[in-house]
Amino acid sequence: MPSQVVVIGSKVGLHARPATLLIKACAAAGVPVTIGRVGETAVNAASMLSVLALGAKCGESVEITVGDGPDSTRVLNELVEIVQTDHDA
């Protein structure tokens, strides 16, 4: 299962618009995706409530893991891009 650690780029952290974009992309991915702080229990990245409850802030590192599938690497790259972009800039 491909995974990558990424630094959150949005000033507001992982909620509001950045979270919405992430959740929509995960729902469309067709494979399970998890997100969490390194070394902690990861949560379902397609769940708005779980992602919000992480309370991950700007500058924090999170690990994204994408379930195996033909498109896994492309999906991972897309999600990394969403998380590291500052959507409020």
Place this chain on the structure above:
Amino acid sequence: MTQVFPTLTGIGVSPGIAIGPIRRVTRAEIAHAVPATAMQVFAALDSVATDLEKRSMTVALDVARDVLSAQAMIARDPALVEAIGARLPEPIEYPDVKPAIQDAFAGFKTALESLGGYFAERVADLDEIATRTIARLSGVEDEDLVLNQPSIIVAQDLTPADTAALDLNFAKALVVEKGGPTSHTAIVARGLGIPAVVGCAGVMGLAEGATVLVDGRDGSVILEPSPGEIDTRQTREGALRARAASVSGPGRLSDGTPVTLMANAGNAADAVAAALVGAEGIGLFRTELLFLDRETEPSVSEQIELYKSVFEAMVGHKVILRTLDAGSDKPVPFINAIAEENPALGVRGWRLTRTADEVLSRQLEAVGKAAALVQTEVWVMAPMINTATEAAHFAARARAAGIKRVGVMIETPAAAIGADKVLVEVDFASLGTNDLTQYVMAADRLDSRLSDLTSTWHPAVLRTIGMAANAAGTMAMPIGVCGESAANPQLAAVLIGLGVTSLSMAPSALAEVRGFLASVDRATCLRAALAVSNASSADEAKALAIEILGV
């Protein structure tokens, strides 16, 4: 003998007068057991989500649409479905699924509440979804309110889903028991341009169909209003609207010279009031109010919410936020713990970085984050800056927090005399004339025995203001006045003559100042400024200003 009916009072959040019959929006309380299988609960949750999605597509107001689509997303959340499933594991009909549903939602509510701010707002969404799901399962769901005549909508609170379902063509006014100036009800009413009163205790006690008058300006809700009462209020509203319309638009002198006219605010309600009188922004957002009666420091997320609520009332305009001005006459319990011999000359304003630096760090962090969330031009200034070193220190810290426009208050003789150096590192200046007057005159402005010495009309004070404005003018830098002096029409004109470019005052003073400035030209303001600076007393300065500028 005429019967006297009670008047209820809440907070007026959208001005206007409406008279009509009450239509109450009530919510069914489901106290009985709700039997269902897990599959039925999932189906109910799914149909609630579908319903919310449908409403989000048909609702006309942007704010309601965003909330509804966020709610639909939550209702479809896999983690929520999983949490409910874990509490209803057997393939049987449970005698009552309410506790399982409420418990599943409660877990997420606790998690979100502990995060505060934006997250805590989502808690209301969770409540709404839980209530709707249980109602759907029990089959006693509230009918959407059908209006067949113009009505005054009365409710405990109106949720986005409620307002999306209302036929707002027949809604003449909204009155709710709960909520504040930035509640959903207030935003919807202003969007529709209908009167609204929020926080109106007891309004749900009024009978369905009873005639009420709603005054969205002062927050009155009058049962069975008399013809005289109706006439008085409609006349007053008409006059207020006419006056506001006659002096609308940006502030300017008779020759077209622009003067930015803004209002002072301490919270979202003030900012809303400012927007209603056509202020071109908030020229002084006092942030002390959040801190003053607190035993402990408000969290960063709590601060973000407050700042954001004020910024949101002024979207598309400017808000000048002043960092915490604790100390002197505004002590904050957890900061100003030590009794000072001479607090006006003590550790106050930006000087708090010496004793409570982390409080100011966290405030700047919160301001920077809140500013990033809104489409409002956020400018930030520090109070009690005396030297170029302090100004540079503040500017560097504020810019590091992501704040784009930084400035300083000029409220001490040192800052005014040395303005050419103090202002080098910043983008704008604001004269705090209340403190500047007390420091130039060395007279406590709270001591009534010295009141003759604490007038801003003293030529020494006016010359000091001129010195600072001159330094700013040389750098082509905006310099405003945010003290009480800006609210006096003649003094406002004198300040413009001295080189001030913007004025900020109480919202109630704005129309009068705007009207007066439109009657004088720049040359006259300059002449008045020169005359008052050369007067030998405050009384003489004032008399000269009236003679040159008129009344």
